Amino acid sequence: MATDFWVSSHYLRWNVDSAVLRQARAEDIQYVDHPEYLDFLALFFAGLIAKLGKKLSLRQRVIATATVFFRRFYLKNSYCETDPFIVIAACCYVAAKAEESPVHIKNVVSEARSLFSSEATTLYSGIKTFPSDNAKLAEMEFYLVGDLECDLTVFHPYRTLMTLCWKEGSDVISEAEAGELGAGIDDGPRYWGTGEGKLEMHEGALQMAWFIINDTYRSEICLLYPPHLIAITAIYMACAIHQETRGDIEKQTQSGAYAFSGSQGSQGLTRRSSRPSSSSYKRQQPQDIVGFLAGLNVNMALIATITQEIVSLYALWDRYSEDATTDSARASLKRSASGSRPEIITPGLLIQLLWRMREARSADLSGAHSTPGRPVAVNKMLERAQAAG
Amino acid sequence: MDAVEKANADRQKRWAKDQKIGEGTYAVVYRGRELATGRKVAIKKIKVGQFKDGLDMSAIREVKYLRELKHQNVIELLDVFSSKKNLNLVLEFLDTDLELVIRDRSLVFLPADIKSWMAMTFRGLEFCHRNFILHRDLKPNNLLIAANGHLKLADFGLARDFADPGYKMTCQVITRWYRPPELLFGCRYYSTAVDIWSVGCIFAELMLRIPYLPGESDMDQLKTIFRALGTPTEEDWPGHTKLPDYVPVGQFQKTPFRDLFSAASPECLNLLSKCLIYEPRRRISAREALYHPYFTSHPHPTHPSKLPKPADKTSATLPLEELDGNAEPNGNGPGVKANPPNKLKRKLSSDELSGGGRSIARKLDFTQQRQTVQ
Numbered sequence: 001m002a003t004d005f006w007v008s009s010h011y012l013r014w015n016v017d018s019a020v021l022r023q024a025r026a027e028d029i030q031y032v033d034h035p036e037y038l039d040f041l042a043l044f045f046a047g048l049i050a051k052l053g054k055k056l057s058l059r060q061r062v063i064a065t066a067t068v069f070f071r072r073f074y075l076k077n078s079y080c081e082t083d084p085f086i087v088i089a090a091c092c093y094v095a096a097k098a099e100e101s102p103v104h105i106k107n108v109v110s111e112a113r114s115l116f117s118s119e120a121t122t123l124y125s126g127i128k129t130f131p132s133d134n135a136k137l138a139e140m141e142f143y144l145v146g147d148l149e150c151d152l153t154v155f156h157p158y159r160t161l162m163t164l165c166w167k168e169g170s171d172v173i174s175e176a177e178a179g180e181l182g183a184g185i186d187d188g189p190r191y192w193g194t195g196e197g198k199l200e201m202h203e204g205a206l207q208m209a210w211f212i213i214n215d216t217y218r219s220e221i222c223l224l225y226p227p228h229l230i231a232i233t234a235i236y237m238a239c240a241i242h243q244e245t246r247g248d249i250e251k252q253t254q255s256g257a258y259a260f261s262g263s264q265g266s267q268g269l270t271r272r273s274s275r276p277s278s279s280s281y282k283r284q285q286p287q288d289i290v291g292f293l294a295g296l297n298v299n300m301a302l303i304a305t306i307t308q309e310i311v312s313l314y315a316l317w318d319r320y321s322e323d324a325t326t327d328s329a330r331a332s333l334k335r336s337a338s339g340s341r342p343e344i345i346t347p348g349l350l351i352q353l354l355w356r357m358r359e360a361r362s363a364d365l366s367g368a369h370s371t372p373g374r375p376v377a378v379n380k381m382l383e384r385a386q387a388a389g
Numbered sequence: 390m391d392a393v394e395k396a397n398a399d400r401q402k403r404w405a406k407d408q409k410i411g412e413g414t415y416a417v418v419y420r421g422r423e424l425a426t427g428r429k430v431a432i433k434k435i436k437v438g439q440f441k442d443g444l445d446m447s448a449i450r451e452v453k454y455l456r457e458l459k460h461q462n463v464i465e466l467l468d469v470f471s472s473k474k475n476l477n478l479v480l481e482f483l484d485t486d487l488e489l490v491i492r493d494r495s496l497v498f499l500p501a502d503i504k505s506w507m508a509m510t511f512r513g514l515e516f517c518h519r520n521f522i523l524h525r526d527l528k529p530n531n532l533l534i535a536a537n538g539h540l541k542l543a544d545f546g547l548a549r550d551f552a553d554p555g556y557k558m559t560c561q562v563i564t565r566w567y568r569p570p571e572l573l574f575g576c577r578y579y580s581t582a583v584d585i586w587s588v589g590c591i592f593a594e595l596m597l598r599i600p601y602l603p604g605e606s607d608m609d610q611l612k613t614i615f616r617a618l619g620t621p622t623e624e625d626w627p628g629h630t631k632l633p634d635y636v637p638v639g640q641f642q643k644t645p646f647r648d649l650f651s652a653a654s655p656e657c658l659n660l661l662s663k664c665l666i667y668e669p670r671r672r673i674s675a676r677e678a679l680y681h682p683y684f685t686s687h688p689h690p691t692h693p694s695k696l697p698k699p700a701d702k703t704s705a706t707l708p709l710e711e712l713d714g715n716a717e718p719n720g721n722g723p724g725v726k727a728n729p730p731n732k733l734k735r736k737l738s739s740d741e742l743s744g745g746g747r748s749i750a751r752k753l754d755f756t757q758q759r760q761t762v763q
């Protein structure tokens with residue numbers, strides 16, 4: 001399904017506003033000291049999906065779909081009442097099938113096991129290890145597809161980016177995403193035409209836009225905004241950040257005061273843009289980028305909002321570290337003067353947090369009969385199973 | 390019960406499930422009703438079994454595409470809900486299919502009837518292609534017919550989207566008799582033209598009342614095609630000898646369409662021949678087909694409600710045997726679907742074991758605690 005986003009399940013049923021998101025986290029938020037932790041969890045889980053996806057050799061697009069499934073599942077469920085790790089595995093498994101690159105259930109189980117036991121080893125073991133039985137993942141798949149209401153078609157910003165910007169012989173992207181865009185692209189008919197009405201971007205800028213899009217999946221942006229707007233935002237940001245492109249724009253406008261050339265430094269804003277960009281780009285008369293983007297006739301206020309969200313995501317991300325040396329001990333020592341929140345958030349810390357959230361939830365639900373600190377059994381019959389009879 | 394379960398239960402309550410009416414590879418189909426209106430529906434229960442393996446690829450594809458596609462000539466998915474261990478698809482109820490109609494020897498087809506079925510097929514297909522979806526299993530048995538005569542494309546278990554071009558796709562799709570030569574030659578980059586070939590075969594079958602190109606094996610299928618349409622030359626189909634599985638299968642002369650379809654109008658044969666052009670790129674598209682003079686010339690297509698249809702489903706299945714010894718009892722014909730690569734195998738027992746409680750959980754288990762509270 002590709003053409004009509006406006007009548008798609010994606011737009012009609014899964015494009016939500018921030019009130020819906022807030023409602024979805026209503027239970028979780030009771031169990032964290034600060035709402036920000038939920039954003040860190042969102043960041044952490046998306047990272048795990050990407051890691052598991054890489055281990056399973058899934059394309060970026062499939063990983064993106066898996067992440068969207070995960071986010072949609074948690075529009076209806078709470079972190080504290082589910083096991084996000086098995087949900088992550090199920091999301092990758094279903095996304096691979098939905099995107100026509102199925103992987104065997106056994107591989108998903110074994111890769112997930114090895115990944116989740118290597119992540120913050122000691123901490124996760126407290127939550128029981130990932131089940132080794134295919135049937136458990138298959139069962140989770142069933143709940144997942146049910147909660148997704150069988151809506152398995154997901155639109156992504158990548159297609160808009162390529163539609164607007166991809167040009168013949170662009171090797172940077174195909175290098176970065178081997179097999180994603182390069183291979184065979186000239187074998188099929190290109191539905192978007194032949195380069196007419198395209199934005200000529202520097203390869204480095206195009207690559208940067210691609211990475212910005214990847215990064216948006218680390219937050220809930222993919223639930224809040226239509227993918228084509230996210231793509232256009234990424235193009236804007238990439239143009240503003242990318243040195244050469246920015247130079248062109250400044251020359252064209254002689255003022256250099258464009259929307260996104262402001263406070264953020266041009267280096268290191270995107271997380272993964274550190275690859276050297278090809279310098280073999282042939283200089284031509286630069287296109288009027290600002291004019292082109294203005295001509296797309298999209299709501300600029302929305303683009304600015306999305307930009308803000310992405311910038312906040314990067315700010316959050318700067319305080320997150322997967323580096324083992326900054327693990328819990330150091331991180332919890334390094335508390336800011338103003339509050340008791342640690343400055344650097346690590347996976348270990350987040351897993352501990354998740355663990356506490358569960359315990360607290362469990363205690364709340366069991367009321368007076370609770371045994372504080374009693375581990376929650378992950379592998380038992382489910383409330384829903386009983387409700388269903 | 391949480392909000393999600395309640396929403397699901399509410400959906401489930403809208404529908405009543407009655408007797409079983411059929412069974413496919415990954416689903417059991419029941420007759421059903423919408424309780425509020427009495428509207429007849431079909432409830433397709435996707436077997437999940439004991440969660441041995443995951444959901445079948447066909448099931449995934451079917452729900453993925455039917456959730457998005459809404460068109461008069463595509464089967465409508467009215468609702469989905471899950472019950473204990475099954476996903477249930479609520480589909481509009483469709484009385485019969487084009488295969489049963491074709492094989493019912495008591496029915497006489499007028500040229501206007503054939504035109505009407507073809508127009509509806511192309512409309513449904515044009516809609517799919519416009520949305521970048523290939524059906525990949527068109528055959529009379531998958532063209533279902535509603536009580537009011539409307540024809541609907543069904544069975545999207547092999548469908549896939551091609552919006553991101555340039556991906557290798559499997560050539561093991563489309564029931565053999567309806568499979569185009571490029572797939573038989575192992576072509577991995579193909580497009581909408583594959584469905585058009587199938588429609589061409591269906592078109593011919595509507596006129597002949599027997600399958601047009603009934604090959605007995607994949608190899609024989611090519612021979613059957615070439616015997617009917619002539620062995621393609623390099624000029625007819627540039628580059629076909631370079632396709633991955635190309636093998637020469639002998640030189641055959643084309644049988645003129647006129648000889649076989651003696652009663653057909655020139656426009657009719659012109660459209661048919663454009664559906665069966667060897668070079669996929671030159672084959673007519675669904676959209677172009679809808680503008681073909683065949684559809685605007687006399688006679689006008691029969692109104693759907695006036696189309697011939699079997700008196701009832703059971704009597705119409707009788708002549709099936711005499712058609713082809715190969716035909717499967719459910720009428721799917723031979724060589725049904727080849728397995729797509731990586732297709733996840735699953736063994737199903739149609740008797741689902743209801744014992745053995747669930748072991749994992751969408752949610753963590755707080756049951757015991759909660760029960761003590763409530």
Ligand SMILES: Nc1ncnc2c1ncn2[C@@H]1O[C@H](COP(=O)(O)OP(=O)(O)OP(=O)(O)O)[C@@H](O)[C@H]1O
Nearest residue numbers: 410411412413414415416418431480481482483544
């Ligand atoms: N919408 C419907 N209305 C009425 N009957 C239906 C409907 N859908 C399916 N059926 C009946 O249920 C049977 C099984 O359908 P299903 O689509 O599961 O499998 P199939 O297409 O026959 O086989 P396969 O799964 O191998 O393609 C059909 O043969 C038909 O008799």
Ligand SMILES: [Mg+2]
Nearest residue numbers: 413530531544
């Ligand atoms: Mg079928």
